[in-house]
Every structure is written in structure tokens, then in C-alpha cells.
Amino acid sequence: MSLTYRVQNPVNNEVVEEFETATDQQIQDVLAASAEAFKSWAKTSYAERAEILNRAADLLRERRAELAKIAAEEMGKPTPAGEWEINFAADIIQFYADRAEEHNADTPIEGVEGGKAIMRRLPLGPLLGIMPWNYPFYQVARFAGPNLMNGNTVILKHAEICPKSSAAIADIFEEAGLPEGCFINVYASHDQISTIIEDPRIQGVSLTGSERAGSAVAAQAGKALKKCVLELGGTDAYIILDSDDIKQAAADAWEKRIENVGQACTSNKRIIVMSDIYDEFVDEMVRIAESYKRGNPLEPGENEYYPVSSRQAAENLDDQVKRAVAAGANLRTGGELDEKGAYFSPAVLTDVPVGSESFYEEFFGPIAEIYSVDSEEEAIALANDSHYGLGGAVFSTDEERAKRVASQVETGMIHVNLGQAFSAALPFGGIKNSGFGRELSTLALDEFVNKQTFYVND
Structure with missing residues (x-):
């Protein structure tokens, strides 16, 4: 062919x-x-x-x-x-x-x-x-x-x-x-x-x-x-153990997720948040997603989203989100497919059933998948419940706590208190699939x- x-x-x-x-x-x-x-x-x-x-x-x-x-x-x-x-x-x-x-x-x-x-x-x-x-x-x-x-x-x-x-x-x-x-x-x-x-x-x-x-x-x-x-590719875990500023934590997570219109192998595709800050975090992510308007990549502006790579890619995302919702996920906002082009409005998805087909899929686009956990152990288990193992990040005001959790995440690259470091000097690659x-x-x-x-x- x-x-x-x-x-x-x-x-x-x-x-x-x-x-x-x-x-x-x-x-x-x-x-x-x-x-x-x-x-x-x-x-x-x-x-x-x-x-x-x-x-x-x-x-x-x-x-x-x-x-x-x-x-x-x-x-x-x-x-x-x-x-x-x-x-x-x-x-x-x-x-x-x-x-x-x-x-x-x-x-x-x-x-x-x-x-x-x-x-x-x-x-x-x-x-x-x-x-x-x-x-x-x-x-x-x-x-x-x-x-x-x-x-x-x-x-x-x-x-x-x-x-x-x-x-x-x-x-x-x-x-x-x-x-x-x-x-x-x-x-x-x-x-x-x-x-x-x-x-x-x-x-x-x-x-x-x-x-x-x-x-x-x-x-x-x-x-x-x-x-x-x-x-x-990957379904990188982005674990937030605690935060002094939940709105800023959400803004940072969103900036990482929306980079390249969500089409990066090392995007934070599974955002894992402690239950005591989860509701406020999700609300802020929804607010940020809804603040974005459609933009032209040749004439970019502030708070804009752009098309994904192709119409087929946009249709694939639409199908993935619909299957996730059918499996029990909650689409909090976004996920609207353009009639003709490849625009797919930024989405916030929660409650994706752990162990479902959708849970293991890579959403290659502007979709923030957010999960609630009650303990470090649960966060680590959820992070490692993946067919992939490319990158990831762990955040905490207590650096030692973040390092302790990060050291147990199964992945080729892991970051503490940063979404991702970019340098030609840093090895890039993963494990598993x-x-x-x-x-x-x-x-x-x-x-x-x-x-x-x-x-x-x-």
C-alpha cells in the first residue's frame, strides 16, 4: 500500500x-x-x-x-x-x-x-x-x-x-x-x-x-x-501529592498537557491528585480549559488552542473520548470536534475506570485525564498500572517526599517538582511498551x- x-x-x-x-x-x-x-x-x-x-x-x-x-x-x-x-x-x-x-x-x-x-x-x-x-x-x-x-x-x-x-x-x-x-x-x-x-x-x-x-x-x-x-509513546503519570497553591498547580499541569496541542509522547496524560485537593484542582482545570478559544497556528495569540495534526487524528480523539464516557468516564468540559478541520476543543476527563480499555490508551491530544487517590501507595500503584513507561513527574512541597515517590515510578525518565526538563544532555527513552x-x-x-x-x- x-x-x-x-x-x-x-x-x-x-x-x-x-x-x-x-x-x-x-x-x-x-x-x-x-x-x-x-x-x-x-x-x-x-x-x-x-x-x-x-x-x-x-x-x-x-x-x-x-x-x-x-x-x-x-x-x-x-x-x-x-x-x-x-x-x-x-x-x-x-x-x-x-x-x-x-x-x-x-x-x-x-x-x-x-x-x-x-x-x-x-x-x-x-x-x-x-x-x-x-x-x-x-x-x-x-x-x-x-x-x-x-x-x-x-x-x-x-x-x-x-x-x-x-x-x-x-x-x-x-x-x-x-x-x-x-x-x-x-x-x-x-x-x-x-x-x-x-x-x-x-x-x-x-x-x-x-x-x-x-x-x-x-x-x-x-x-x-x-x-x-x-x-x-506513553501515558505518563503526573503525581501531585500536595500543593500550597492549587490554582498554580493546575495552571502548571495544564501548560504541560496543552504543549504541542497535547501531542507529545511525554505529555502528562494521567494527572494523579491527592483526594484532599482533587475537587479544587479539577474545578480549576475545567475553568482553564473553558478559557481557551480557537486560534490560528500561523497567527497565534494568548489562551488559544490549535488543531491537532490531521482530521483523522481529531476523529480518533473524538472516538476515544466517546468510548471512555461509555465506559463510565465523566467528560467535565470540551471534547468538541470541528465540523471540517482538525480542531478538538480542550477537554477535562475524570473517573476513567481503572483497568478499562480507555484507561490504558494514550490520548494524543488536548485532553487532561485526572485521577483521585488517597495515599502515596495508591498513587504509585496507579502510576505503574500502565503498558507504557516513558516519562513522568512527582510534585510536593516536601522534596524528600516527592523523591521517595518518584523513585518507585516505573519509567525511563522521572522528574521531581518539574513537568519535564529539556536538554540535549539528558537521556531520552522508556521501558515496557x-x-x-x-x-x-x-x-x-x-x-x-x-x-x-x-x-x-x-
């Missing part, structure tokens, strides 16, 4: 521009070009690679306004948020340009008798990156940055609704001086993705996306004996390299 690559404005659901899916011959040409480029790119110095990647980072920053408008039209991200994302993407690329050589230096292996040994970190070859639409620049940067600095070459298969973003990224790398074939943007079909993964020239695959997509890609990669890194492997930080430099033992006999 072929995918249709297009710019389809979520404000009105109109198709602005369509792009041709690659032919099978073009896919073979891409594989050949990536493999050929690897031969020389793997031998370039870290200094040469860093110079090119630093230039790419500079170009991203210089063009952030232009690029943010592309994202706004493709997937509805308000332009200030788009500019923030593009700046962060540039920071990530620069992080690897600055650190890869030192991190990848030969490491002496101690305690070896009869000879000397080191561990070398060597590039593997062409890699496939399958990237999602929710952060069209940031997601690519955290995959391409470390792997290009490692000396690997990259084939990018971006989301079908982000063809202009992916083309713009490829253009920036080319203008920065990256040799031909080192970074290739391809509009591939599902069948062609399988062809790429199976090809012996491909040495690994990284996917950020849905659990279903991750399972399919992991199965294909496993069959082909290829390593993969998967980031597959949230996937495996790590992006960002220097750990990302270790995912797709040959950690070679090099022994010299005395």
Missing part, C-alpha cells in the same frame, strides 16, 4: 500540495547512494564532520521563522512553538558536534594479561530513521545528529504529512556541506520501508511513532538481524556503533 505524501492544512483539512511517492528504482538508487557515501564519510575526521554539523545548526537557527511556518501548515504547530523546537534541534546537533570525538575516543581495557587492548567505536553504515510528525525537526535532529557524527549515513523516512519539513532538513544539510548521499530524504511506501530494512546495506533502524508501528518495524528488523531503537534504546545525551552515540575490541599481543 502506498502512502500519500502531502501538505494538508489541519486548520481546514485542505490539501495544499502533494508529493510523489518514490519508485522502487528510486529506493534502490537511495540505498546505493547511501552505501557509497558511507565509504568516504566513515573516514572523514571528527573535526570535518563537526564543522558541517555546526553549520547545519546555524542554518536551522537562521531559518527558524521560515521553517516554523512550514510546520504550522503541515501539522498545526503554532509558530512560536515551532521556532522553539527548531532552536532546540540546532542545540542537539551542536551538542553532538562538540562531544562526539571525545566520547568516541579509544578506551583502554584494563586487567588484560599477555597483551594490550582497547575498545574502539566505529561507524556501522547506512541507517534508516522513521520519524513522526509531532516534532518534525527535533525528532530528526536527535536521530541524525549523533549518527552523522559517528560516521554513519542516514536515510530519512518522515511522516507522510511532513514532506516539506523533511525536504527542508535535507536541503539544510546539503547547504551546510554534507557530502551527497550522507543524508537522504525519501518518500517511501510501507512496502518500500520493508525493502529498505531488509536490504543488507542497511545496518540499523530507529523509529519514533506508535506502538503498532514499532512492533511492525521491530519484527522486520529482527527478522533481518538489524538493531533498532524504538520510542513508542514505550520502546527501548536511548536518544539524546552521549548514550545516543553508543546505539549504532561497532564497539570493537582491538587486542595487541605482547
Whole structure:
């Protein structure tokens, strides 16, 4: 089945521009070009690679306004948020340009008798990156940055609704001086993705996306004996144990939940609140949600909500909320689907039955799910009752109390008294059905390299 690559404005659901899916011959040409480029790119110095990647980072920053408008039209991200994302993407690329050589230096292996040994970190070859639409620049940067600095070459298969973003990224790398074939943007079909993964020239695959997509890609990669890194979303717990200012606590929780119109893997999708402050907290969340008005992502204002990524995504949210209500949840406000576009009004949902199908689902949109608990133990149990384990946060005026609870939450990333910290230096990844492997930080430099033992006999 072929995918249709297009710019389809979520404000009105109109198709602005369509792009041709690659032919099978073009896919073979891409594989050949990536493999050929690897031969020389793997031998370039870290200094040469860093110079090119630093230039790419500079170009991203210089063009952030232009690029943010592309994202706004493709997937509805308000332009200030788009500019923030593009700046962060540039920071990530620069992080690897600055650190890869030192991190990848030969490491002496101690305690070896009869000879000397080191561990070398060597590039593997062409890699496939399958990237999602929710952060069209940031997601690519955290995959391409470390792997290009490692000396690997990259084939990018971006989301079908982000063809202009992916083309713009490829253009920036080319203008920065990256040799031909080192970074290739391809509009591939599902069948062609399988062809790429199976090809012996491909040495690994990284996917950020849905659990279903991750399972399919992991199965294909496993069959082909290829390593993969998967980031597959989450239902992050956001635990509020107590607060001196409940209104502010609600405002902070709302700001985190509404970020990127609720379409972030690390959104606080399950807000867990102690029963003694629950009613006041929910009332304030309802008030905040009802204060929002519909806005235009290209002309953003205060207290506005924007469309989700596509009409289909909005319809999926509508179906999820209706099924949750049918199961016993209470829709306190919002949840109204636009007649034509992809607007879905901010919603507050409570009383979702624990253990129900809806409880385990990821609501990828502006929906605040709130739960009441009576104890720390109940909060921890509820937080860990999830198929996912990506991020999370715990809040308390007593830091030690928050740390004690946070240390018992089963997740790849946990925060105390902050919704989420953003830094290229922090490892990003999860456990359970949230996937495996790590992006960002220097750990990302270790995912797709040959950690070679090099022994010299005395």
C-alpha cells in the first residue's frame, strides 16, 4: 500500500500540495547512494564532520521563522512553538558536534594479561530513521545528529504529512556541506520501508511513532538481524501529592498537557491528585480549559488552542473520548470536534475506570485525564498500572517526599517538582511498551556503533 505524501492544512483539512511517492528504482538508487557515501564519510575526521554539523545548526537557527511556518501548515504547530523546537534541534546537533570525538575516543581495557587492548567505536553504515510528525525537526535532529557524527549515513523516512519539513532538513544539510548521499530524504511506501530494512546495506533502524508501528518495524528488523531503537509513546503519570497553591498547580499541569496541542509522547496524560485537593484542582482545570478559544497556528495569540495534526487524528480523539464516557468516564468540559478541520476543543476527563480499555490508551491530544487517590501507595500503584513507561513527574512541597515517590515510578525518565526538563544532555527513552534504546545525551552515540575490541599481543 502506498502512502500519500502531502501538505494538508489541519486548520481546514485542505490539501495544499502533494508529493510523489518514490519508485522502487528510486529506493534502490537511495540505498546505493547511501552505501557509497558511507565509504568516504566513515573516514572523514571528527573535526570535518563537526564543522558541517555546526553549520547545519546555524542554518536551522537562521531559518527558524521560515521553517516554523512550514510546520504550522503541515501539522498545526503554532509558530512560536515551532521556532522553539527548531532552536532546540540546532542545540542537539551542536551538542553532538562538540562531544562526539571525545566520547568516541579509544578506551583502554584494563586487567588484560599477555597483551594490550582497547575498545574502539566505529561507524556501522547506512541507517534508516522513521520519524513522526509531532516534532518534525527535533525528532530528526536527535536521530541524525549523533549518527552523522559517528560516521554513519542516514536515510530519512518522515511522516507522510511532513514532506516539506523533511525536504527542508535535507536541503539544510546539503547547504551546510554534507557530502551527497550522507543524508537522504525519501518518500517511501510501507512496502518500500520493508525493502529498505531488509536490504543488507542497511545496518540499523530507529523509529519514533506508535506502538503498532514499532512492533511492525521491530519484527522486520529482527527478522533481518538489524538493531533498532524504538520510542513508542506513553501515558505518563503526573503525581501531585500536595500543593500550597492549587490554582498554580493546575495552571502548571495544564501548560504541560496543552504543549504541542497535547501531542507529545511525554505529555502528562494521567494527572494523579491527592483526594484532599482533587475537587479544587479539577474545578480549576475545567475553568482553564473553558478559557481557551480557537486560534490560528500561523497567527497565534494568548489562551488559544490549535488543531491537532490531521482530521483523522481529531476523529480518533473524538472516538476515544466517546468510548471512555461509555465506559463510565465523566467528560467535565470540551471534547468538541470541528465540523471540517482538525480542531478538538480542550477537554477535562475524570473517573476513567481503572483497568478499562480507555484507561490504558494514550490520548494524543488536548485532553487532561485526572485521577483521585488517597495515599502515596495508591498513587504509585496507579502510576505503574500502565503498558507504557516513558516519562513522568512527582510534585510536593516536601522534596524528600516527592523523591521517595518518584523513585518507585516505573519509567525511563522521572522528574521531581518539574513537568519535564529539556536538554540535549539528558537521556531520552522508556521501558515496557514505550520502546527501548536511548536518544539524546552521549548514550545516543553508543546505539549504532561497532564497539570493537582491538587486542595487541605482547
